Amino acid sequence: MIPLQAIAETGTTPGGALLVLGIVMPAVALVALIGLGGRAARMIVAAALLFQLYVAVRVALLVAGSATPLAYVVGGFQPPLGITLRADGVSALMMVVSAVIFLGAASFAWKDFAQARGQPEARLSLIFWSALLAMASALNLLFTSTDLFNLYVGLELLTFAAIPVVAIKGGAETLRAALRYLLFAVFGSMLYLFGIVLIYGAYGTLAISAIAAQVQPNAATLAAAGFVTVGLLAKTALFPFHLWLPPAHAGAPAAGSAVLSALVVKGSLFLLMRLWFDTFPSLREPADMQLLAFLGALAVIIGSVTALRQPRLKLLVAYSTVAQIGYMFFVFTLVPKTAGDIVASAAWTGAWLQVVAHAFAKAGMFLAAGLVAEVLGHDRIRDLGGLSARAPLVVLTFAISGLSLMGLPPSGGFSAKFMLLAAALAEGHWVWATVIIAGGVLAGAYVFAVLARMMAAPTKAAELASIGRTRQLIALGLASVSVLMGLMPLHPIAFFEIGRFP
């Protein structure tokens, strides 16, 4: 239908097809899994996730090599009629991070969601692996699509993939958490969709680049930006929309919690960044964005304080996610509008380092928490005594994940918070600087409270289950990445800037 030469002129770059594969191959795997049944599940998932990693690394190398974004015009129709995929530096970064964490979580869950040989298909196996594949597809879509409605479908796909993972264990508490999560998410997507309605009514296009080119600071656009933002905040669980998150993330199986906390909440956050930095760059007045930073600050403080008071380890880790998400909202006010500004680059790099460091640290920490629950048969913080003797690797994993959450060197968390802090001080934002430091102290308090319990003598003689070494090493491996990130030099990373400020 479209001559090949025209395609070359339509904006598809060499290697752009990788972006399609990143989204579509997990969907192919999902279809195969449902069609063939859960018995083939793990092989299909392993193949799909390894391919996912290959695609992500190729995309990152191509973006880094050419220092320009990759693009693909799906179906050959340019916007405004069609949909374009585009991977800039941060898209490629997030694709790699998510591929690695998915592989880690899948290997961790390998035995838990196994399918016994010769047995009929098991529910757990079919549901868990299907949901995991759908999440992988949806996240890559969120990282690369440039069409606001296409992104809406991606957001919904991500939610519908997350819900079964939350609800899979059954039980009233878990089901209630899943239902509340779903109602919040649907409410959020309706607000987002209404924002899109206004944008289409005003500009007649849903393509991010086309909107950015003609955006006007009029009432309709501001209302649209407001609705989209609030809708995405509800999905990202920023304070005061955070109440659904802790029970949902704590109720899932360990590998599921790891993916939910490390990656799924970042999906809607990524979109929020796309909105303010790429769609409405001229509307973003750093001074007006103080409201988002203020909510972020409240999330840091309230999330950390609530984490301190949790009786159960998984809930503590989940509340820590609420707090860590808060840091990422400083980026909206800390990045000045002028491109190429050194402060802008520091804050931008800091925010993305925080996203990545938190992803690895939190994945490691949730897996560690899952192992704790397995060793002891419970995860009551008060009765964690004796763990360090029995499962030292698990305690070590928890400790080094905690290092990154607190922001102590050397860790990715330290680099991230240091750069955010530097940007805040350079701009004279004393309040945000104080919150960044206070959040680190509070994180220290809850991490050390848990570690102290783990090191303590056993409170009562308990029957301890044994756990395999492989899974301990997987958790430790993911957590170590967050520490290794701290070895990178402390200055803005050019890769994160590729494709920004068009």
Place this chain on the structure above:
Amino acid sequence: MADLFTILAVSAGAVLFLAGTLGLLRFPDTLTRLHALTKVDNLGLGLVVLGLLPQLGWLAAAKMLAVWLLVQLSGAVVTQILARSVRGEGES
């Protein structure tokens, strides 16, 4: 002539719809309400369809008749089921 027929038949159908709706709202129990509704289904819709027939080509007319027949079928079945469930539960 055809127009006059249409006006008369559709009006008569509309009156039946009105009466049936009133019955639905005012009658005391489920069985008598069903009684009111079935009249609307059969005769009311039938008159409206009949009245519109002269205004239509043969394909559209056939479609209208099919609509009426399908409503007859489902209406009859649903009324039966509702009535049975009322009697089964011993409700007035």
Place this chain on the structure above:
Amino acid sequence: MMETGFDVVLALMLLGVGGWSIIARNMMTAVIIFIAYGLLLSLAWVRLHAVDVSLTEAAIGSGATGLLMVIAAHKVAGDSQRVVRLSRGFHVLAAVFATLVAIGIASLAFVLPGAPVSLAAPVLERLPESGLGNPVAGVLFVYRSFDTLLEKVVLLLALIGVWALARDQDWGGVPGLRLFQHPHSVLMLLARTLPPIGFVFAIYMTWAGADVPGGAFQGGTVLAAMWILVMVAGVRRVPRVSSPLLRLAIVAGPLVFLAIGFLGFVAPGVFLAYPDGLAKPLIVVMEVALTLSIAVILGLLIAGPPRAKDSA
């Protein structure tokens, strides 16, 4: 003048019936009113010259959603008495807030740019290349087929989400659609006479969707309704969720869609682009497969998670 009068009455009825479904005390009443609301809404869509949307709203928004909620309201009927009574002041505050929201959104009508924007002309301009006559089908299957492909994956995930809630010991059993405990002779009659008609109608809707309003989703919903009728009446047994044939029917549509998408890599060289002159036949093949999958998935979503194998 007459038309404006009709629109005014319709708009007022939408608000009245919609509001009624919100304040109705009894949940079953609220749900049934919501179904009526859906039918009014499909009339509104006709008035907005969106017949395709009207059909979808009647089939999915009112029909399938309504059926799901009737089942839910039936099962949780006992909960309604235990609703916490909130204070009067709270209600007033909520009403004031909701009114402000409504007024705020209403006023946005006046701040949208005066010159309406539209993609109608560009859509029509390139539609002949595909051989389709219905511009909405053109958007769904040519320009933005990527959205439509992902929407099918969303449906698969909805099924996974519903199936996730089965108990382990019930897995592999049959979905729990049990509205009638005993075979019902009158319902049997309907379940034997209606499906052939519905089947023909569903095929017609799917087939016609390329050129006039209709399409796979509307046809699939009609087919799903027939299947549910047959299952509820007990004319045919509900298949086990692990049945390979059922699984094949579930994935057939997405599979064909993906295959045609990949074919695009080969023939014109672009994912989800159609080879020259083959657009329409490929889209028809895709729609037929999708109709089957949509019908099966909708039926299974309404039937709910599998239940114990023996409880009939």
Place this chain on the structure above:
Amino acid sequence: MSAVLLFWLAGSGLIGLAVYGLIVNPHPLCKLLALNLLGSGVFLLFGVIARRGAAAGLGGDPVPQALVITGIVVAFSATAIAVALLLALHAEAGEASLDQEDEEP
């Protein structure tokens, strides 16, 4: 009054009603119904935008119309999952309520 403005007002009113229902009805099924009403209001507003864009001999802009169809399907999927969750919760706890009355020991 034009149909465009009329149905925009109706859509705004429906969103207001849905917001009220979301706030005052604690039962999850009522919330689900209100969310569906909210969705239908948003879709209706999109339909009004489509109607404004009537051009080239079409009664409405087909792009928003197609997007609404996709949106209705996605909203239905959400409703299906929510109903299944609600019924599972009802079967497990004897009542479908979003409030935790008792903390787990």
